[in-house]
Amino acid sequence: xxxxxxxxxxxxxxxxxxxxxxxxxxxxxxxxxxxxxxxxxxxxxxxxxxxxxxxxxxxxxxxxx
Amino acid sequence: xxxxxxxxxxxxxxxxxxxxxxxxxxxxxxxxxxxxxxxxxxxxxxxxxxxxxxxxxxxxxxxxx
Amino acid sequence: xxxxxxxxxxxxxxxxxxxxxxxxxxxxxxxxxxxxxxxxxxxxxxxxxxxxxxxxxxxxxxxxx
Amino acid sequence: xxxxxxxxxxxxxxxxxxxxxxxxxxxxxxxxxxxxxxxxxxxxxxxxxxxxxxxxxxxxxxxxx
Amino acid sequence: xxxxxxxxxxxxxxxxxxxxxxxxxxxxxxxxxxxxxxxxxxxxxxxxxxxxxxxxxxxxxxxxx
Amino acid sequence: xxxxxxxxxxxxxxxxxxxxxxxxxxxxxxxxxxxxxxxxxxxxxxxxxxxxxxxxxxxxxxxxx
Amino acid sequence: xxxxxxxxxxxxxxxxxxxxxxxxxxxxxxxxxxxxxxxxxxxxxxxxxxxxxxxxxxxxxxxxxxxxxxxxxxxxxxxxxxxxxxxxxxxxxxxxxxxxxxxxxxxxxxxxxxxxxxxxxxxxxxxxxxxxxxxxxxxxxxxxxxxxxxxxxxxxxxxxxxxxxxxxxxxxxxxxxxxxxxxxxxxxxxxxxxxxxxxxxxxxxxxxxxxxxxxxxxxxxxxxxxxxxxxxxxxxxxxxxxxxxxxxxxxxxxxxxxxxxxxxxxxxxxxxxxxxxxxxxxxxxxxxxxxx
Numbered sequence: 032x033x034x035x036x037x038x039x040x041x042x043x044x045x046x047x048x049x050x051x052x053x054x055x056x057x058x059x060x061x062x063x064x065x066x067x068x069x070x071x072x073x074x075x076x077x078x079x080x081x082x083x084x085x086x087x088x089x090x091x092x093x094x095x096x
Numbered sequence: 097x098x099x100x101x102x103x104x105x106x107x108x109x110x111x112x113x114x115x116x117x118x119x120x121x122x123x124x125x126x127x128x129x130x131x132x133x134x135x136x137x138x139x140x141x142x143x144x145x146x147x148x149x150x151x152x153x154x155x156x157x158x159x160x161x
Numbered sequence: 162x163x164x165x166x167x168x169x170x171x172x173x174x175x176x177x178x179x180x181x182x183x184x185x186x187x188x189x190x191x192x193x194x195x196x197x198x199x200x201x202x203x204x205x206x207x208x209x210x211x212x213x214x215x216x217x218x219x220x221x222x223x224x225x226x
Numbered sequence: 227x228x229x230x231x232x233x234x235x236x237x238x239x240x241x242x243x244x245x246x247x248x249x250x251x252x253x254x255x256x257x258x259x260x261x262x263x264x265x266x267x268x269x270x271x272x273x274x275x276x277x278x279x280x281x282x283x284x285x286x287x288x289x290x291x
Numbered sequence: 292x293x294x295x296x297x298x299x300x301x302x303x304x305x306x307x308x309x310x311x312x313x314x315x316x317x318x319x320x321x322x323x324x325x326x327x328x329x330x331x332x333x334x335x336x337x338x339x340x341x342x343x344x345x346x347x348x349x350x351x352x353x354x355x356x
Numbered sequence: 357x358x359x360x361x362x363x364x365x366x367x368x369x370x371x372x373x374x375x376x377x378x379x380x381x382x383x384x385x386x387x388x389x390x391x392x393x394x395x396x397x398x399x400x401x402x403x404x405x406x407x408x409x410x411x412x413x414x415x416x417x418x419x420x421x
Numbered sequence: 422x423x424x425x426x427x428x429x430x431x432x433x434x435x436x437x438x439x440x441x442x443x444x445x446x447x448x449x450x451x452x453x454x455x456x457x458x459x460x461x462x463x464x465x466x467x468x469x470x471x472x473x474x475x476x477x478x479x480x481x482x483x484x485x486x487x488x489x490x491x492x493x494x495x496x497x498x499x500x501x502x503x504x505x506x507x508x509x510x511x512x513x514x515x516x517x518x519x520x521x522x523x524x525x526x527x528x529x530x531x532x533x534x535x536x537x538x539x540x541x542x543x544x545x546x547x548x549x550x551x552x553x554x555x556x557x558x559x560x561x562x563x564x565x566x567x568x569x570x571x572x573x574x575x576x577x578x579x580x581x582x583x584x585x586x587x588x589x590x591x592x593x594x595x596x597x598x599x600x601x602x603x604x605x606x607x608x609x610x611x612x613x614x615x616x617x618x619x620x621x622x623x624x625x626x627x628x629x630x631x632x633x634x635x636x637x638x639x640x641x642x643x644x645x646x647x648x649x650x651x652x653x654x655x656x657x658x659x660x661x662x663x664x665x666x667x668x669x670x671x672x673x674x675x676x677x678x679x680x681x682x683x684x685x686x687x688x689x690x691x692x693x694x695x696x697x698x699x700x701x702x703x704x705x706x707x708x709x710x711x712x713x
Contacts, residue, residue, distance in 0.1 A: 040101040044127035059124030062109035070262030084672035085665040100662045132331035140655040149656040150663045166235040174257035189254030192239035205702035218694040230688045270676035283686035295640045296365040304387035319384030322369035339647045349645030399513030400629040413634040
């Protein structure tokens with residue numbers, strides 16, 4: 032979940048969720064920053080309204096993990 | 097909530113949640129890092145098992161609907 | 162199930178769900194493409210609203226938890 | 227979900243979920259195949275027994291319904 | 292929660308929630324009054340409508356359902 | 357609620373909830389301290405296990421959430 | 422001072438001494454307390470309070486001669502068979518103890534019902550006989566069933582605040598229903614220049630617990646909503662953060678260690694949903710394993 036947390040952190044801090052920023056945050060947290068995963072994260076979030084996605088109950092979230 | 101995400105990020109990355117680390121992460125995220133709030137967060141986390149707290153969400157989420 | 166996944170893939174990629182396309186996708190996936198089944202699938206899908214069917218899952222999955 | 231559907235298609239067709247195959251399927255479906263997202267997908271699925279993952283979650287979701 | 296109760300007490304008594312007052316209340320309660328935490332409290336409450344924040348369920352927000 | 361807040365503050369600070377202490381806290385908060393209400397509060401709280409009452413709230417809050 | 426008998430003087434002096442030597446002076450009403458019960462209560466209060474019965478005039482005299490400010494106001498609270506109580510307990514606590522020590526007692530003709538008096542439905546110990554008519558006469562629905570007199574419905578026979586008639590009082594006693602509360606009624610109590618009346622002295626413990634819980638909930642709400650970190654708010658904040666992060670990951674289909682299985686299952690169940698729609702149109706449109 033590091034990548035998601037990093038994205039949430041940037042979002043909450045009103046910063047752009049871009050490669051550079053995500054990488055910076057992950058590295059500051061001592062986490063390995065995999066370029067491909069960062070790119071994938073950003074691509075996945077590109078078409079998403081983050082506020083809405085955060086607030087919208089996810090289907091699977093309801094399922095007891 | 098930045099502080100919370102920073103703590104969760106460090107936790108997930110198996111890093112110590114201490115003043116220095118939280119500050120580093122927050123600053124990497126372009127967020128203002130208030131020393132007093134960081135201290136309060138760390139003090140509060142001393143008695144909290146993050147995994148357990150998170151796990152409770154799942155249970156709570158599963159129970160109601 | 163390959164046929165259904167192939168159809169959903171085309172649907173998500175905003176492509177026509179026609180014989181040619183379904184066949185192409187199945188073959189790319191190394192799956193045998195049975196012409197008759199593809200035809201039947203396409204005919205059946207004409208009356209199916211994929212979005213709606215998917216949305217129903219979401220509801221059903223969310224409800225139980 | 228294209229990437230997920232592509233992976234499921236390959237899985238169902240008993241094909242390897244590797245970069246080349248995922249790319250081939252996505253392209254056959256007329257979907258843009260983002261290298262980073264494919265890599266991330268494969269990395270995320272590497273140690274996963276898809277059947278088991280589905281069974282586990284599906285059971286959990288179905289049981290209380 | 293001492294700091295919060297002190298703030299609520301001042302709020303209910305229609306007193307300013309400022310450093311001096313919070314400190315006075317905490318000390319009257321025999322609680323250690325940490326200047327930094329008081330400052331953090333005041334900063335956090337600055338933009339908050341206390342009446343509203345008191346009434347808004349915090350825990351239910353966790354429920355995705 | 358001032359009287360209850362004052363009592364909770366003392367409880368959280370591990371201080372005795374007695375007339376003198378409640379009065380001191382209320383006065384520090386600039387609140388009028390009515391002797392009768394303080395006495396009533398103390399008599400009422402004598403048989404109340406505050407921790408238990410709180411724990412029940414927490415459970416109640418967690419369950420439906 | 423006008424001429425008074427010396428025993429009266431002594432009694433006033435002794436009351437005055439008790440007033441001076443205790444923080445709290447209560448005025449109670451001992452009406453309707455049977456003597457043995459009063460004895461018992463006195464004994465149980467022995468270490469914490471002294472109950473003193475006297476003539477109204479003597480108590481008034483003692484109160485008016487006391488130097489304690491405002492204590493003479495207690496005079497206005499003599500009711501029924503007044504008695505004075507002396508204690509060092511917080512007056513609210515005294516009231517609570519006296520209320521808790523009250524016991525159930527039979528109704529008496531002319532008493533006021535302290536609450537609705539209900540005769541519950543069910544069997545009675547009575548054998549068939551004239552009592553059936555007597556029950557019916559006072560309005561209790563009764564019949565004979567299997568050789569016993571049975572009350573057929575719950576019946577409120579005296580509403581709260583109403584006077585209990587002689588017939589009903591005697592019937593309630595025969596039914597072994599004891600609707601009265603007997604004990605020392607603390608009408609008012611004096612402490613530190615203030616006279617508290619019973620309405621003020623009543624403590625609602627349930628409300629106190631509810632208030633404690635409310636205060637805690639409010640404090641937790643404020644902490645979480647204003648993002649103030651303490652050991653109560655942080656777990657909730659973590660949960661909220663986790664929920665939001667999970668929602669984002671699942672809604673954006675980002676595969677993580679926590680979301681992976683759910684997203685795969687989501688794809689699978691979506692496929693099943695579409696398959697079920699499709700097979701509903703044409704069973705041959707799906708492969709064997711998807712046919713129901």
